[in-house]
Amino acid sequence: xxxxxxxxxxDVAQNSIRAGSKLTCISVDIDTAADTLCVVIKDNGCGMxxxxxxxxxxxxxxxxxxxxxxxxxxxxxxxAENTGGSFSIESEVGKGTVVTASFGLSHIDRxxxxxxxxxxxxLVTLNCDIDFVYRYSVDRRSFTLDTREFREILGGVPFDTxxxxxxxxxxxxxxxxxxxxxxxx
Amino acid sequence: xxxLAELQAIRxxxxxxxxxxxxxxxxxxVVVGMATCGIAAGARPVLKAFSDAVQEKGLHNVMVTQxxxxxxxxxxxxxEIIEPGKEKVxxxxxxxxxxxxxxxxxxxGGEVVSKYTIGNSELK
Numbered sequence: 001x002x003x004x005x006x007x008x009x010x011d012v013a014q015n016s017i018r019a020g021s022k023l024t025c026i027s028v029d030i031d032t033a034a035d036t037l038c039v040v041i042k043d044n045g046c047g048m049x050x051x052x053x054x055x056x057x058x059x060x061x062x063x064x065x066x067x068x069x070x071x072x073x074x075x076x077x078x079x080a081e082n083t084g085g086s087f088s089i090e091s092e093v094g095k096g097t098v099v100t101a102s103f104g105l106s107h108i109d110r111x112x113x114x115x116x117x118x119x120x121x122x123l124v125t126l127n128c129d130i131d132f133v134y135r136y137s138v139d140r141r142s143f144t145l146d147t148r149e150f151r152e153i154l155g156g157v158p159f160d161t162x163x164x165x166x167x168x169x170x171x172x173x174x175x176x177x178x179x180x181x182x183x184x185x
Numbered sequence: 186x187x188x189l190a191e192l193q194a195i196r197x198x199x200x201x202x203x204x205x206x207x208x209x210x211x212x213x214x215v216v217v218g219m220a221t222c223g224i225a226a227g228a229r230p231v232l233k234a235f236s237d238a239v240q241e242k243g244l245h246n247v248m249v250t251q252x253x254x255x256x257x258x259x260x261x262x263x264x265e266i267i268e269p270g271k272e273k274v275x276x277x278x279x280x281x282x283x284x285x286x287x288x289x290x291x292x293x294g295g296e297v298v299s300k301y302t303i304g305n306s307e308l309k
Contacts, residue, residue, distance in 0.1 A: 007224050014219055018253055064220075066256030072221035115229075122232060126251055153192045157199045162240045164195055171187040178186070 001075045004114025005039065005103070008079065011072040012041045012099050013123055017130065019045025021096065024123075027135040028116065029142075030105060030185060036085070037103040037113065037185065044096040053091050076101055083107035105185075113185040117172040120145065124168055125160045134172075136179055143175035213247045213292060215239075218263040220254035226261035227280060234284035235264070238292075247292055260303065266291060275303040 002008050009026060016024045021043035029038045048056065055061040057077050062070030076099075077087040083104035091097040103110050120134045124147055134145045147159070150168070157164060217223070217232045236249045255263055260277035264287070267273050274297050276287060283301055290298050299305055 002221070002225055007229065010219070010229070011221050011224050014251070014253065064254050066254045067258060070221075075221075118229065118233060122229075122236070122251075125236070126232075126249065149189070150192060153189060154196045155200075157196050161195075161199060162243070163199070164192075165236075165240060167187060167192060167195060174186055 001079055001111075002072075004112055005037070005079075006114035006116045006119045008072070008076045008101070009039060009041060009116070010119045010123070012076065013119075015072070016041065016043035016045050016097070017127060019043060019047070019097065021045035021130065023131045023133070023148075025133040025135075026120070028113065028137070029135075030138040030180075032105065032139055035105045037105045037110070039101045039103075040098065042096065042098045047093040047095050047097055048089075048091040049093055053089055056089060057087075073099075079103075079111060083110040117169065117176060120172055121165070121169050125165050128158045128160055136176060138180045138183075138185075141179045143179055145172060145175070212269075214265075214267040215247060215249045215292070216252050216265040216267065217249065218253075218255050218261055218265075219251040220258075222254060222258035223261045223263065228262040230281040231262045231264060231279045231284050234281040235288065238285065238288040242288070242293070244288075244292060257303075276301045277303045 002011060013024055013026065023044050025042045027040045057074050059069055059071050059074040062068065064070065080087045080101040080103050084107055085102040085104050088100045089097065116136065120132070124132050131147045131151070132145070133147070136143055150159070154164065159165065159168065215235050217228055217235065219228055219232070232249070232251065238244070239247050239249055257263060257277070262279040264276045264279050264284070265273055266276070274291070276283070276298070279301070287298055287301070290296050
């Protein structure tokens with residue numbers, strides 16, 4: 001299994017990229033009262049047929065041609081369910097896919113959230129022509145990063161330009177600290 | 186706190202420069218495997234090492250990108266260096282420290298670090 005939730009998010013986001021998604025929305029919502037940590041990854045890529053959706057959580061099913069095993073999705077599902085949470089995938093061909101994973105926040109088997117800053121930063125700066133919207137919330141505090149907003153302001157300056165890349169990293173770190181007060185989830 | 190005005194200032198500064206980042210044919214591509222196997226084996230710190238080095242050392246002719254499953258999962262993390270006119274070099278079982286060496290000797294120095302390449306190991 002991947003050791004952090006952020007790596008699972010990175011993994012699923014890679015799937016979205018491969019599916020040709022032009023806008024991928026990632027949200028991590030922590031609700032201390034309900035004791036949940038909920039991850040949603042929504043893309044507008046090529047989507048899957050209902051048959052593929054049923055089979056995608058099977059480790060012996062993959063659309064890759066290099067190997068016969070696809071472990072990312074089944075492990076993510078197991079990780080969520082191990083904490084008393086839930087996992088679901090909805091998809092429509094030509095529209096896109098939504099992956100929802102809900103974790104029991106205080107469950108002893110819940111893996112740490114991990115380094116979301118680097119995950120989002122690398123997704124944004126290594127895929128300059130794909131738009132990402134990332135929302136992180138803990139109870140009532142939240143922040144959103146929307147690359148469409150940045151893109152409009154930057155007018156053609158790519159995200160992997162050193163100054164922009166540094167800006168994005170600081171933006172993510174500062175806002176995260178504001179939202180969770182430095183608390184490690 | 187970061188403001189959008191700061192981003193605007195960066196844009197204004199960059200627009201005044203003649204060439205921002207020319208993606209020309211002499212670009213060296215560093216391709217890091219980022220499928221589940223790669224991520225599980227530790228590709229993220231390798232990716233971080235490469236992208237931080239490119240930024241810190243100002244390596245404008247180097248582009249760091251990612252790829253999916255290469256099919257050699259037992260050798261992950263894998264990094265491929267693609268330079269136009271030269272043979273592709275595949276580094277296997279990478280970590281952040283080896284990445285730093287590859288940046289110094291291969292990307293900057295132009296010499297392949299053969300002890301980390303796939304050709305150096307026995308393919309099973």
